[in-house]
Amino acid sequence: MVELLRTPGPPIYIQIREALRAEITGGRLKRGEQLPSENKLAARFNVSRMTIRESTEDLVSEGVLYRRHGVGTFVAHPHLQRDHTKLTSFFDEAEDEGVAVQVKLLGLKVIPATPKVAEALDIPAGGHVIRVKTLCYVDGVPITVHDAHMPYGLFAGLVNENLEVQHLWRLFEKAGYRVKRAVQKLEAREASKDVASLMEVKEGAPVLFKERTVYADDGTPVEFTYCYNRGDIYSLTVALER
Amino acid sequence: MVELLRTPGPPIYIQIREALRAEITGGRLKRGEQLPSENKLAARFNVSRMTIRESTEDLVSEGVLYRRHGVGTFVAHPHLQRDHTKLTSFFDEAEDEGVAVQVKLLGLKVIPATPKVAEALDIPAGGHVIRVKTLCYVDGVPITVHDAHMPYGLFAGLVNENLEVQHLWRLFEKAGYRVKRAVQKLEAREASKDVASLMEVKEGAPVLFKERTVYADDGTPVEFTYCYNRGDIYSLTVALER
DNA sequence: GAGTGGTCTAGACCACCCG
């Protein structure tokens, strides 16, 4: 029996969720094994059944558990590579993995948006955008060129910030926009002369090209970026759900 | 006021969810606009507040609505390109877009798994897998090479099916495995001689290379596939959530 | 029929944000 803190701490359903997760990752609940029924869990934790459902809901949507109507709730077989679907910034990722990331600012200008950029950012064609070009090194190797565009109207103050040390998204948050979601289009392309020389590869070498639009949680597009990643080093893992 | 069917039909919370969605897509609730409070919605639909929360929960996680504690629930600005994060089969996608897809079976064998395949499929190294190689044409143009591996133990009957007309996943379902989730690793690569000749491009042309593992809803890995997509034609859109 | 998850109720108290 897990000790639940009725006050103040995290909500009960989160405490129960984490207790269940710990039982699974700790091996006390094995893959494929059936959980106690919701009624029994409610009794065990001394909460209502609705609260138990809230606890398991997240685990089900994460793929840790699955439910079969009329049968029971079970521990899913663990997927390898589980968490790669999360939207994280380069900085956060690198921090987690202990990799040294360096950012070199190639340029910062306020310019009128191209039609494509304007459409992605949902601003009038020709409206002002801040364009930030950076080159990203991982362990000293140039790996990514970013060509980012932000609506000038939202982030005018951004032009005075030191963009080599802090991530754009932290600045977005200062302006009241929480980054929530990104949509990326990916293609394999040949490196152009410019990109090739920046990334120190031959012209025509394969690069992973991405067009990324980043949205705040209210749906406002806050960033549209062209990314060029060295094909011989960079790979991207994504998860899709049905 | 929407007419709710108390019996039998879909659950009330789904009816309400769809009614709200219709008000949004129909423009009666505009982007950025605040919804009536949960209490008011409960009164309007004559249901309990918990049911209203269930209705809006899905819309929030879809990004259609967003909530601000102590403030209210609002209509998010619509994202362009919303639905590209869903896991769908080639066949389903093509059907929706009215594109002619043709599949040519290049080979079907039962072979011992390579270490990498075995690990992805969670079977012993050297265990038997069904290997299916196909070439996919869209509007007559060769666009994708698939090199798929399935555990022989789960899908032995599959070797007798006509794989050119029906999708693998339908056969998985016959065997009791609902496809739920896939994890893909993407890279930009140069086309090898073999792949280049199949896809009718030059050797060394950029291709989008994917390693994909497909999971059933109980977490069982059911398919591990190497995909090669023509870089000059194929692009992939994915959504990431924070 | 017994047990499971799926849906739903009619309340309650709390934390948060605003004027």
Place this chain on the structure above:
DNA sequence: GGGTGGTCTAGACCACTCG
């Protein structure tokens, strides 16, 4: 202070699966 969403209760009935 008043309204909002966040959490929680103690029940209820239904739909599904299995023996």
